Amino acid sequence: CxxxxxxxxxxxxxxxxxxxxxxxxxxxxxxxxxxxxxxxxxxxxxxxxxxxxxxxxxxxxxxxxxxxxxxxxxxxxxxxxxxxxxxxxxxxxxxxxxxxxxxxxxxxxxxxxxxxxxxxxxxxxxxxxxxxxxxxxxxxxxxxxxxxxxxxxxxxxxxxxxxxxxxxxxxxxxxxxxxxxxxxxxxxxxxxxxxxxxxxxxxxxxxxxxxxxxxxxxxxxxxxxxxxxxxxxxxxxxxxxxxxxxxxxxxxxxxxxxxxxxxxxxxxxxxxxxxxxxxxxxxxxxxxxxxxxxxxxxxxxxxxxxxxxxxxxDLRLDYHVDGQAMGARLQRPAGTTLPFTVTVRRHSGAPMSSARIQLVGPGNEVIAEGRGDTLTGTLTVSAEKRYAFVRVLDGDAGDRPVAFAAPVWLLPGASPLPLCLPPAIWSGDSALHPRLP
Missing domain, CATH: 3.20.20.140 (Metal-dependent hydrolases)
Known part of the structure; x- marks a missing residue:
């Protein structure tokens, strides 16, 4: 208040x-x-x-x-x-x-x-x-x-x-x-x-x-x-x-x-x-x-x-939810379960076995965690919009954070969101909003 x-x-x-x-x-x-x-x-x-x-x-x-x-x-x-x-x-x-x-x-x-x-x-x-x-x-x-x-x-x-x-x-x-x-x-x-x-x-x-x-x-x-x-x-x-x-x-x-x-x-x-x-x-x-x-x-x-x-x-990171990459805004009916996968690697494809991968939600709450170069699981769409981003810590360096990936946002709704259009703002026409279908 x-x-x-x-x-x-x-x-x-x-x-x-x-x-x-x-x-x-x-x-x-x-x-x-x-x-x-x-x-x-x-x-x-x-x-x-x-x-x-x-x-x-x-x-x-x-x-x-x-x-x-x-x-x-x-x-x-x-x-x-x-x-x-x-x-x-x-x-x-x-x-x-x-x-x-x-x-x-x-x-x-x-x-x-x-x-x-x-x-x-x-x-x-x-x-x-x-x-x-x-x-x-x-x-x-x-x-x-x-x-x-x-x-x-x-x-x-x-x-x-x-x-x-x-x-x-x-x-x-x-x-x-x-x-x-x-x-x-x-x-x-x-x-x-x-x-x-x-x-x-x-x-x-x-x-x-x-x-x-x-x-x-x-x-x-x-x-x-x-x-x-x-x-x-x-x-x-x-x-x-x-x-x-x-x-x-x-x-x-x-x-x-x-x-x-x-x-x-x-x-x-x-x-x-x-x-x-x-x-x-x-x-x-x-x-x-x-x-x-x-x-x-x-x-x-x-x-x-x-x-x-x-x-x-040289660290590279992949993060997908239901086949969509980091940054996605996924609107699905509440209760829908979506698979996620996170992988990290170094040195041109070498696995990062010392990684501690965290999936982090609102309030900095860790909602999934695992050791090794891969983390898999599922996320459930709730009645309220939520997000989940990736934080990677290195076990060989005292579990200090070494990478963060953008969230995927989960929104309740009957159907998926429309795709974002090519941004009209790049042409200087700010009257055309890039989010409009």
Whole structure:
């Protein structure tokens, strides 16, 4: 009751509920086992275009990750700096006197003019780095030291959290921008992932005497119906750490899912050095038709993703319920029993016999568990919508989490959901909602 009272008396909550609802569970992604493949890559990369190592640029990220043998990379410099020809990464590395001007102001020694057009230059560099064997794509990190940080990928526009009330007062204007048509400067063509939950906690600790800051972790992961379809991820690994276990009831991921969001786990690099793509950093694996940009984007929208920890970059995971892959929204009559299978492997097909596989439901409750590289069983559709995601722990490493896979959602209903249509938002026509049959 107390939480509900805070919601209805918060002007931000009222504004966040305005607009057409767009829940992800009004359709289910198309999938057949013979048409989809696992593509591994890195997300959440920084350069001197924001606060990374001086004299680095997105092209350096793309080149190094590609040379490391991965399939894709998504850069995400802080949007605070995208619109100005400055870098704030000087404290992270030495800069010679002869290069000081480039390190501080012009940022890019090869093409100093790009410092005045970082956003478009990033797109040009990503397109130049992409070919049939590798895809680079552009994103940015929205950074509020109160609500949290989030990455937005594939949008033609960006927004700066520091120049508006979204930074500390309300997230409502950010969600407005996220839903506003891209052709008019909005973010209706972007996909969002919540970053490192729980890290921006300065105000949370300062207001501990009053029960904490209500804005902590994106307004306590308050559900925003009109944003749900394109809010696709939550970081569970980042830098060299595992974030998820610090959340309520032992899982931020489960907590956000319980709030209503339809999310897939993300493994991010999120460092400010030059070791992009190294094996001691987490990765994300996308199950897509190909590594082409549109197919990767569609797979992220479908939540066909899983995250692998540092030093587990070669781990591959399959998770199917009733023949459908992770990210599926399966509507069946209540009481229906559906088979599930989870398999994990390493080293180009070698089994991971030390794995402890968990199937996890609402409230971070483990609903099925087993040792070894395979877990099978059944799930029963209940009278209420439920989800089940995969968490893999390594018995040889003290049972620490090393992989998470996106949920499958089970919904009660007389007939299966319609297939999600190809997203009209990619063409900029936000009036055509991709979930409509």
């Amino acid at each position: 107390y939480d509900a009272f805070l919601d209805v008396t918060d002007p931000s909550y009222v504004l966040e509920q305005i607009g057409p609802e767009a829940p992800a569970d009004t359709c289910t992604p198309a999938y057949d086992a013979d048409s989809f493949y696992h593509y591994a890559g890195s997300l959440h990369e920084h350069t001197a275009y924001s606060d990374g190592t001086p004299l680095t640029r997105p092209a350096d990220v793309y080149r190094r990750v590609k040379q490391s043998g991965f399939d894709f990379v998504g850069s995400a410099d802080h949007s605070d700096n995208i619109g100005i020809p400055l870098s704030v990464g000087l404290s992270r590395a030495e800069c010679s006197a002869e290069d000081f001007l480039y390190c501080l102001i012009l940022v890019d020694k090869d093409r100093p003019q790009d410092a005045f057009a970082k956003w478009s230059a990033t797109l040009t560099q990503s397109e130049a780095a992409s070919d049939d064997s590798f895809t680079a794509f552009r994103g940015f990190e929205w950074t509020s030291d109160r609500f949290g940080h989030a990455n937005i990928f594939f949008s033609r526009n960006y927004v700066n959290a520091k120049t508006g009330p979204g930074y500390a007062v309300t997230m409502a204007l950010f969600w407005d921008w996220f839903s506003y048509p891209a052709q008019f400067g909005g973010g209706s063509d972007g996909l969002l992932s919540f970053n490192h939950p729980g890290r921006e906690d300065d105000l949370e600790s300062a207001f501990e005497f009053a029960g904490g800051d209500p804005g902590f972790t994106f307004n306590d992961f308050r559900y925003v119906p009109h944003a749900d379809y394109r809010v696709v991820g939550l970081e569970v690994f980042g830098k060299g750490s595992e974030y998820d276990s610090d959340g309520p009831l032992g899982s931020w991921f489960s907590y956000a899912l319980d709030k209503g969001w339809h999310l897939a786990p993300v493994g991010s690099e999120d460092h400010h050095g030059v070791t992009w793509g190294d094996p001691d950093l987490p990765k994300t694996v996308i199950v897509a038709r190909s590594r082409k940009l549109d197919d990767l984007r569609d797979a992220m929208l479908a939540r066909r993703m899983y995250a692998v920890a540092q030093h587990y970059n």
